[in-house]
Amino acid sequence: MRIDLTKLGTxxxxxxxxxxxxxxxxxxxxxxxxxxTDAVKPLHAVPFLIPFPAVILIAWYLGMWAGVFSAxxxxxxxxxxxxxxxxxxxxxxxxxxxxxxxxxLASIFLGxxxxxxxxQRALLVTQELQQELTLVNAERRIAEERAQASEALRDxxxxxxxxxxxxxxxxxxxxxxxxxxxxxxxxxxxxxxxxGSVEPGIDAWLSFIHPADIDxxxxxxxxxxxxxxxxxxxxxLRPDGSVRWVESQDRYQRDSGGRITRVSGVLADITSRKxxxxxxxxxxxxxxxxxxxxxxxxxxxxxxEAMANLLYLIAHGDSTEAARAHAQQALDELMRxxxxxxxxxxxxxxxxxxKITKLSEIVNAVLVLFRGRMRSSQIEVEVQxxxxxxxxxxxxxxxQIVANLVSNAIDAMPRSGRLIVRLHPSxxxxxxxxPGMRVTFFDSGISMDKATMERIFEPFxxxxxxxxxxxxxxxxxxxxxxxxxxVRVWSTRRGEKxxxxxxxxxxxxxxxxxxxxxEPA
Numbered sequence: 001m002r003i004d005l006t007k008l009g010t011x012x013x014x015x016x017x018x019x020x021x022x023x024x025x026x027x028x029x030x031x032x033x034x035x036x037t038d039a040v041k042p043l044h045a046v047p048f049l050i051p052f053p054a055v056i057l058i059a060w061y062l063g064m065w066a067g068v069f070s071a072x073x074x075x076x077x078x079x080x081x082x083x084x085x086x087x088x089x090x091x092x093x094x095x096x097x098x099x100x101x102x103x104x105l106a107s108i109f110l111g112x113x114x115x116x117x118x119x120q121r122a123l124l125v126t127q128e129l130q131q132e133l134t135l136v137n138a139e140r141r142i143a144e145e146r147a148q149a150s151e152a153l154r155d156x157x158x159x160x161x162x163x164x165x166x167x168x169x170x171x172x173x174x175x176x177x178x179x180x181x182x183x184x185x186x187x188x189x190x191x192x193x194x195x196g197s198v199e200p201g202i203d204a205w206l207s208f209i210h211p212a213d214i215d216x217x218x219x220x221x222x223x224x225x226x227x228x229x230x231x232x233x234x235x236x237l238r239p240d241g242s243v244r245w246v247e248s249q250d251r252y253q254r255d256s257g258g259r260i261t262r263v264s265g266v267l268a269d270i271t272s273r274k275x276x277x278x279x280x281x282x283x284x285x286x287x288x289x290x291x292x293x294x295x296x297x298x299x300x301x302x303x304x305e306a307m308a309n310l311l312y313l314i315a316h317g318d319s320t321e322a323a324r325a326h327a328q329q330a331l332d333e334l335m336r337x338x339x340x341x342x343x344x345x346x347x348x349x350x351x352x353x354x355k356i357t358k359l360s361e362i363v364n365a366v367l368v369l370f371r372g373r374m375r376s377s378q379i380e381v382e383v384q385x386x387x388x389x390x391x392x393x394x395x396x397x398x399x400q401i402v403a404n405l406v407s408n409a410i411d412a413m414p415r416s417g418r419l420i421v422r423l424h425p426s427x428x429x430x431x432x433x434x435p436g437m438r439v440t441f442f443d444s445g446i447s448m449d450k451a452t453m454e455r456i457f458e459p460f461x462x463x464x465x466x467x468x469x470x471x472x473x474x475x476x477x478x479x480x481x482x483x484x485x486x487v488r489v490w491s492t493r494r495g496e497k498x499x500x501x502x503x504x505x506x507x508x509x510x511x512x513x514x515x516x517x518x519e520p521a
Contacts, residue, residue, distance in 0.1 A: 017062075019063075019065055022065060023069040024069075025058070025062055026066030026073070027070065027073040029057075030051060030071070030074035031073060032054070034081065034082070037050045038082055044082055047082045048103040056111045059108075059111025059112065059114060060115060169267065170188075170189070171184040172184065172187055172200070172264070172267060174263040175262055176261050176262060177261055182200060190244065190246060191238065191244075192240065192244075209234060210234065212235070213235050216234065231249040244269060244271045246268065250266070251263070280475075307330045311330060355395055357390060357393055364383065370403075370410060377416065377417075378415070378416040379413055379419055380417075381419045382418070383421045385423045388423055388437065389508065391437050391508050393483055393506060393509065394483075397482065398479075405504070406419070408472060408473070418443070421439065423438070426438035429488075434484075437505070437508070438505045440502070442499065444499055448491040456473050457476075458474065459474040461474075480506070483509075488503045
């Protein structure tokens with residue numbers, strides 16, 4: 001709606017009267033002022049004292065036309081009834097003759113001036129009112145938009161809380177500038193507390209963490225301050241003594257100067273997932289143990305059959321020299337069985353205990369167990385250790401990793417091929433700082449396409465539909481991660497030739513070497 005400000009404030013009820021009627025009112029006002037002056041004898045000396053302000057007031061309230069008529073009426077009546085004939089020009093009448101035009105000019109001018117001032121004042125008041133009205137409307141719109149935004153934000157927050165609670169996830173925010181930490185209700189539920197029962201803080205959160213994981217959490221948090229992404233899995237202790245696995249990841253927000261201003265993160269309860277993973281690990285370990293047991297049985301069966309034949313020859317032989325030779329051969333076969341048994345028991349007994357171990361010993365022990373399969377598949381094997389150093393690891397788990405990789409290599413070369421295992425000191429390719437040992441398995445078997453390599457570490461993904469469980473490489477990745485190592489895969493095919501390489505890195509752990517030749521290259 002458009003408003004004409006020039007018509008606001010001065011358009012009173014009197015001004016809306018017809019112009020002739022206002023002129024009559026102006027004349028009446030002039031008559032009234034002169035009548036008062038004529039009635040009061042002392043006012044005859046100043047006959048325009050009453051009409052003068054009357055004209056100004058009439059111009060203010062009734063408009064300029066009414067003011068002019070009032071002034072003319074007052075002047076005419078003053079001359080006619082008070083000052084006498086205005087057409088005598090004797091010296092004594094000069095003052096009275098000048099008063100009338102002066103009165104007319106001054107009263108009309110001042111009436112016009114007062115009228116203009118009234119209009120300007122009304123205009124200013126109207127402008128102020130309109131500005132206040134505009135401001136009120138703007139504040140009302142802002143309040144409405146703010147209320148709508150708050151309502152939408154509450155709705156989104158409710159939906160987010162429902163989604164997070166359904167997935168066992170909580171949100172937390174640490175405002176560095178205000179030094180305030182906020183936990184969502186689900187964070188309290190994950191740690192087994194009632195929402196709001198504990199004041200959010202670093203010390204309070206550290207008190208929830210399992211004592212065995214506190215140092216790792218602190219170290220990872222320090223690294224994340226340097227710009228690294230924080231993503232960690234660790235355990236927490238609930239008040240009832242139960243242990244829960246959680247996964248935490250966060251993101252730092254920095255200002256233009258690079259200073260951290262805010263940290264926001266997500267906390268998820270992954271206990272069920274961990275239990276499922278542990279169940280799958282146990283299942284695959286049993287499968288690997290079964291394959292190893294079959295390999296061991298196959299390796300033992302051959303020397304046992306040879307021993308039975310040799311003992312039969314000894315029992316039915318006539319020559320002492322021949323019996324001694326057969327006995328020596330039987331002893332060699334028995335030592336071969338003993339070696340296979342000792343190697344198998346060695347890693348079984350150390351399955352859950354970190355030991356200082358050389359990876360070549362584990363590789364050679366696994367190759368001995370698979371020697372029968374490789375011989376039947378006509379696979380050539382070559383182990384290339386280079387400046388090997390010992391590492392701290394769990395030999396049983398490393399044996400399982402190597403067994404899976406060797407078994408996959410054998411499956412990829414069903415008719416013949418070559419397997420090369422190279423061991424050498426190296427550093428973790430992810431940061432270039434962590435020293436350790438790298439074991440690379442090269443085989444000339446069937447290559448993998450890009451889609452297969454992208455999914456090779458997914459659980460239950462397999463290209464061996466009839467015999468594969470889809471857990472072998474997933475277990476390899478899980479066990480390598482437990483050792484804080486890494487594993488990478490390459491595969492290629494050129495014409496009739498193909499090859500696959502799997503590189504396994506394991507850190508040194510707590511082992512330190514004083515031999516300069518043992519430093520990783």
